[in-house]
Structure formats: C-alpha cells, structure tokens
Amino acid sequence: MKKLLLTLITLSLTFLNASDLKVFENLKGTLNIAGGTAHIKCEKEAIKNIMRKYPDITISIAGGGSGIGIKQVSSKIIDLANSGRKPTQKEIENGDLKLFRFAIDGIGVIVNPKLNIDSLTTKQLQDIFSGKITNFKELGLSNAPINLYTRDESSATRKVFWKRALKKSPISNKARVVSSNAAMKTAISKDENAIGIISLGVANDSVKLLNINGVKPTVENINNDSYNVARGLYLLSSGEPSKLASAYISYLRSNEGAKIVSKYGFIPINE
C-alpha cells in the first residue's frame, strides 16, 4: 500500500513537473553564445535553469555587442550570436546566418534620477545628441553641462535608436562612448548631468527613463505601437543550428522561456 502510494505521488509529481526543459533530455556538450549585451541578464537565468537540471550541458555567454556576435558566429568561433538588430543582407549571406527572434526590446533615453526632467521631444533629442544643445538650461533646467553618452558604432542599441528616435540625425563626436548597456547604466547613475541610451530590459532604479514625445517607454506602449523605439532580440546561427543550439532556441521561445523573458522587461515572441 505504502509502495503504491509512493509510486502514485512520484508519478503525479513527474507529470506536474513536466517542463519545457525536457527539450534538453539526452543532450550534452558545450554551447558558446556571445554578442548583444541586452540579452545577457535574461539568458543567464535560462542558462542557470538548464545547467542546474542537466549538468552535462555547459553554456557560456559573453557580451561584446551585436556586431561582435554577428562576426564571431559567421566565423564559427561561437555557436549562437545574440543580436539586437536584424543582420544586413550582406551579413546574412557572408555568414549563412539563420535568424531566430525570441523577444522585442525597447530602447529608452536615460538620465540620472536626480535630474528633474521627465520627457523630451524628438527635436530636443536630435539637438541634444547632435551637440546643438549642450546645457540643461536650454531645456529649462538649472545651469549644468550636458554629458552625453552613446554606444560604440557596432552596437545595435545605438543603431536602432539613431534610426527610430533620432530619425537618422547625427550623433555628436564629443559624446562619450561606452561599450555595453551595463556600462551605460553605471556611467549614467554616477554622473548627475548625464544623458544616454539603454535597452529597456537592462534599465533599473539607478537610472530614470524619459518619455519621448510624452509616450512612456513601457511594454504596453511598445505592444500598441505608440512607443516605436524598439527592436527584435535575435539568436543567430551560422547554417542550421546544432541539436543543443536548437534546444536552447526552443527553450527561450517556450512558455518557461517567455516567463523569463517577460521578467526582464522584454516582450516574448515566438516566430
């Protein structure tokens, strides 16, 4: 009787515990991922879940920016690349890239939380980022120089922001350049007169997100297209992905993966 009860309990637990991680059943090996820095936090949690359940699987993730990821996966240095933009046709042809979008991420303008400003118009953004406006007093605030921060040229965050928010208006060559979303967050949070750009999934209370043309950068506004400074988050493989890579992509697009993606401020999608 006791044995029957135990078996029934174990079976029911197994049934209840049937998870999306089962795609990794019977798989082992190493998966190397690198590229976009916006993806890192949410993918790290997914990787932790996978490696905890399947110790024979080792997955490493690194940053470097979307440009680095595309380059490395095309040269087959890594198995999967994280990219915050759709690769160009030339990049797709050169690297025989296969695209797998798993989320949508917004890009926001951030300032130090001590700054008394909540919204900027497109014209103001263009003037600030081009270097025409160099002092906060020109925006009606106290007299303080604007310390402009941007990302390196291979960054997808920068590219998409330049296209969608700045409408391809130039970015000043006096802007300070940082090489990741996390570095941007640190720089802005330590500088009271800073203004920069960041992936919405990486932003937290140490920085203040600004509205653009009165529209708040939220998941709801991205979904209803009122906030259009957004981009897809992609996983890229060179040629058909390996079994392990395919399993990883499936996991991120599964229900569990979608929960992790949402938790970090992105919009999960599956296409």
Added chain:
Amino acid sequence: MNNIFSKGLLIITLISSFLVFCIFFIIFYLCIDLFSLDELKSFFSFTWSVQDNKYGILTFLFGSFIISFLALILGFVFSFSICSIIFLTNSSLIKFFLEKTVLMMATIPTVIYAFSALFIFVPFISYFKPSSTLSIIVASVVLSLLIIPTMSLIFLNIFNSLSKKYMKCCMNLSISKEEFFFKFVIKNSITQLSQGVLLATTRALGDTMIVLMLAGNALAFPTSIFDSTRSLTSHIALIFANDFESMAFKAIFLCAFLLLSSNFILILIIRKIKGKTYEV
C-alpha cells in the same frame, strides 16, 4: 648542468625574439595593403566617421600620448617621492609599509583599477567639475597608479645598489645620508631613472582597460584635459566588431602598427642610454 641550463635559456630567448619579430612582421604585412592605397592619407587625419567614409586616426594617436604623458608626470612625481622616502627614512616600519604597498600595487589587475575608479574617483571629480566625468584627467590619474610600481621598482633597485656600494664609504667621510642621496645617488642614477620612465611609458601606451573605461572614448579632438578622448588601444577594442573587409577594420592594423612602432622606438632609446661610471 650549467651548460644545459644556459643552452635552454638561449633557446627560449631565441624563440621569444622570433615570436616578437613574427608579431611585428604580421602587423606590418597586414598594413602593407594600406600603404599602397590612395586612401592612406585619409588615415592620417583627425576625423573618424564611418558614415562619411572618414578614417582618420591621428586624434587617437594624440589621445594615447596625452594620457600617457600626463600619467607619466603624475607617476614620476609619486614614484620618486615614495622611493626617496624609502631611501631616506630611518623608520623600518615606514620603509616596510611603502615597499610592500608598491609591490602590492604591481599585482592589482588593471580592470580593478578602472572599475574602482568608476565608482570612487569619477563621482569625486564630477563633484568639482561636472563636465568631466570620463575624461583625460581621470584616465591619466588612474593610469599613473598603474605605472607607479614599474618606475618605483627600477628606482629602488638603482638607489639600493648605489647605496650598497658607496654608502659606507660616504658615511666614513662624514657625509650625511641626505647629502649622499641628493648629491651622489640622484646624480649617478639619471640613466636608470630615464630607463624607468621610458619603460613606464611603454606600459602606459599599451594599456587598454583603464583608457577604455575611463577616458570617455569620444571621437572629437580634445581641447582640454577635462575633455573625453580615445586612445589607439581603446579604438582597436571599440571598432573590432566591424566587418573584416571594411576600411574601419583595416584601420585596426594601422593603429596596432603605430602602437608597436612607438613602443619599439622607446625600447631602442632605453637600450641606447648607456650606463655611466659612478663619480661624485
């Protein structure tokens, strides 16, 4: 046994020299295409803008030298002061503390210096000058911390070796320790001090992490030490992600060639500075 050891050393030296030569050759070979291009002169301008097909790297060459030069001045003042105190002090505790501090500074990775400065030094300097958070001055100050051990160890070495040889003799002639230091030691260690400074310069020129994280990496030519600038090393790190066939990527090899050449010239100068015979 000694014979095997010295032969082994010779082989290792030859292999190391060969590898250094290979690196130089490969960088030069990868640059050689650029030297035959009409666009070569476009690399020797002050404007870098991939969108406008402008690939000038002179701003970054200037950035490298200005940050290193400022770091050198600060580093030399501190190194010389620390070594002078170590030499002149009668307190064994102070001597021990300073020597160990310098040794410990040599073991700290550059990324730790940069990371700590980001959280401690940058907010401090922005309190006094709000427009200069990531800037030349910030990067130079932190870089000087990196090169202090390099210079200090060389300075200490020459001060101690002169002291060992001549101090007792000078003491017997009733020359005080301070007179011995200022009138004999410094005068007869100019060569080694110069070598220490040049070696520290090569270290400063080659550093990437501190400059990448603290100098701001702006593309514009700096007009003051409170402006942001970009060095050759951080430029290589930032444009590495460009397409292999692009001019931007090819500029990396020119940056590497300029860096390698600068260090090579400095090392040659160090080798050429001959030691003097000691005299009062």
